[in-house]
Amino acid sequence: MELVKIATEFEQRKHVYRTTSERILASRQVKDLILGINEIYKESKDQELMDLMKRLTVIKQKIEKRLKGRPLAA
Template sequence: MDLINRALEFEQQKRKSLSTSDRVKMSREAKSLILGLNEIYKQNKDQSIMEIMKRLTVIKQKIEKRLKGRPLTAL
């Protein structure tokens, strides 16, 4: 249950005006939380855990999109 509380706290963190290293740390933390929750979900099959994992995945994707930057346009 500590992992679920950490995941809920992670969701509440601010994600504005972060440095690149902060984004990398947050992305890695999100990944570890998702994988940990997945192990719990495999045992319990609790839908609330699945919903938390989905929300964390969306956050992680947004962070990674920002890390990769915009693609260059062909001229």
Template sequence: MDLINKAKEFETRKMKFPTTSDRIMAAREAKSLILSLNEIYKKNKDSQIMDIMKRLTVIKQKIEKRLKGKPLTA
């Protein structure tokens, strides 16, 4: 269950990324955690793992939204 501890640590980490490369690395880390947890979830069907994946997905989406920037208005 080291992976679950890693995911919880990622959740509680401060989400301040001063550079674009930091944001990219955080998004990639979140994605890899989600995919790894998904493999465990397929075997166990534990709802707690699904909740962790959902929270990580929200964090990842926020990071990716910040990466894309504000849309230009016409």
């Protein structure tokens, strides 16, 4: 359950990524956390783990949206 503790700490951390490299590292870290929790979830089917994965996925989507930037106006 060390992974769950790390994930909750990541979730509660302030999400201010000033540089692109910080955003990339955060995106990779949250992806690894989600995949690790998913492996635990497959065995236990604990609903709290699913909720944690959903919250982390929202954070990951926000980071990736910021990484991709706005599309250029045609």
